[in-house]
Amino acid sequence: MARACGLGLLLLLLPPPALGASMPGTVVRLQKAALRHVSEIGKAPLQRALQVTIPYFLSHSGEVLQPTRIQILNVHVPHLHLGFIADLGVRLLAAANFTLKVFRGAEPLGLTLPVGLLADARVARASIGTPVVSISSCYAFFGNSSTFQGAKSASPAWLVLLQKHIKAVLRNKLCLSVSNLVQGLNVHLGTLIGLNPVGPESQIRYSMVNAPRITDDGISLDINAVLFLLGKPIVLPVNATLFVLPQHVGTQGAMVTIGLSQDLFDSAFLLLHKAGTLNLDITGQLQSDTNPLNTSALGQLIPEVARQFPEPMPVVLKVRLGASPVATLRTSNATLRLQPFVEVLAAASNSACQSLFSLDVVVNLSLQLSVSKVKLQGTTSVLGDIQLTVASSNVGFIDTDQVHVLMDTVFEQPLLDHLNALLGIGIALPNLVNLHYGTPEVFVHEGYVVVSSGLLYQS
Structure with a gap:
């Protein structure tokens, strides 16, 4: 292994075999x-x-x-x-x-x-x-x-x-x-052959799609990335487009430049959506200054809740995404749009849950990207105000402006914590065993992301 590793860095990002599934575009350029x-x-x-x-x-x-x-x-x-x-x-x-x-x-x-x-x-x-x-x-x-x-x-x-x-x-x-x-x-x-885990039940596999393009300045590789959920490939609703990485992007003098297309991000978020990992339950507590998610707090905003629940009961927000998140890549700016359906339930005296009302929610997030070792990771923060629309109600009229204040308190931070924990797991970039990216930099362009990096071998 030690003999191969030295010269092995020459082709460190060449990927394993192709699969006939969706083909999000990735370009690797060794310099x-x-x-x-x-x-x-x-x-x-x-x-x-x-x-x-x-x-x-x-x-x-x-x-x-x-x-x-x-x-x-x-x-x-x-x-x-x-x-x-x-x-x-x-x-x-x-x-x-x-x-x-x-x-x-x-x-x-x-x-x-x-x-x-x-x-x-x-x-x-x-x-x-x-x-x-x-x-x-x-x-x-x-x-x-x-x-x-x-x-x-x-x-x-x-x-x-x-x-x-x-x-x-x-x-x-x-x-x-x-x-x-x-x-x-x-x-x-x-x-390089084999599946890299993305989550407990999901993986990603890379593959070369044609012969490398070799000039006196470097080697460029067109790579397909196929994501799997429970062994089945994730296929985009529309055919992935051919991705061409422009010349002279990234950091001058970097060892390797990787271009990641919009299609790769669309596939990754579609996988998270289909896996259901973006869904979460936010549970309230009766005695909490930081989590006023209970019928007493709601009763101050919605009189019918106070009437139906004279005794304080915990409230649960069931957050479910009906559509895949939408990532948008603009120059120096990556954003993520979530449209969750939130059902608000209260625990009844017989331990059953009673639906109070439901909301259609739109959340716009800033997406910050980074690379750790061999994984592309992300963190998010909320952009602007969360948008709320009442979808249904079993407690009469609901003033969304008043509910909005409560949602900012009990919904926004748990959503960010959950989403950032998922994105922090990361998705593996093409790599060899024991080979890591060193001092990577990430640049967002119109419709694609560029990673410029050095290389580190750790035995």
Whole structure:
């Protein structure tokens, strides 16, 4: 796993297989800053991958073949550069210094050998919708070796043959090691396959929909997001539209830029609505200065309530959403509109509940978005006044202006607490195991949201 993680950050946001359901649009754009970061953290796994085994060197000693054991003591990669190749993938250029020990006679021979590596990795989409990376070409270049121990005991001719042996072995094995490292990366990318939980009974799955678009400046991936409730995909009432992320959005110099379309937000809130998690019951208490939700408080506003309930009884607000919340994305401004139906019930003396009246409510909320580790989260606050309309009444005439004051006290804060707890759970963005977003920034644009972020790997 450790080997794959270094270069695995190159394609950290490639998603798992596609599903034929609703297709909210997401675009992930990996940029040059990510390659610079990986160039640093990728040195250690590359060094380990290059620590290959060299077979015995056979040389003639008279008419007898003399085997000589060779061991690589250390591989140091002082330089690793990764760059994008338009329409192909990523180019790796590395410089490595090999320290070798040759066990010959009483005094071992110490050698240092500088090696250069040039490899091109093709990034493509597999038929099942998963990412696949492969080495399309690889070359090893050798500098002049030098001895630092035991050189006097070896003849120049023997040293020439020894170095030819070492270089021939490394020329084959080093590129194979790089290829194996990439294969390990593909295994690591497989951790993207599967469902990420959104709630107890809901999940989200991402998938590549076509081949990545690769330029000299970055890789862009078109991604579908499918949300599931009880194993069934959430399908928008209308077909999702193709989402195109404009160039030059987000933070300049960010490692990764993610574009999240309006359709993704519509699907997420439709899922919450269908799951019923936005519904809540607000229960009053008889002895509370902060929760005057009882028949005594209502009786001061509605005389018929006081007549029917001479003794104080708790009141319950059953809040149910008849329609999915509507999220609106405008430049630097995200809002959420809720239209709950609120039934007001009082506990009767026989422990049954009696319906007093019901309200159609409209609540406009400001939606603030943030990213924590790999999840997009939200918090809300009320914009303006809550709008109330009496839907039905079993207690005669109701003055909505007076009820409005009570609703501001007993309805608004419990609704916000409930909604913010749900949105605080968050929805997973495309990610790899143990990979988190670092210092993310969120920008709201007309019809879409952009996340610009660095990357952090935590083992």
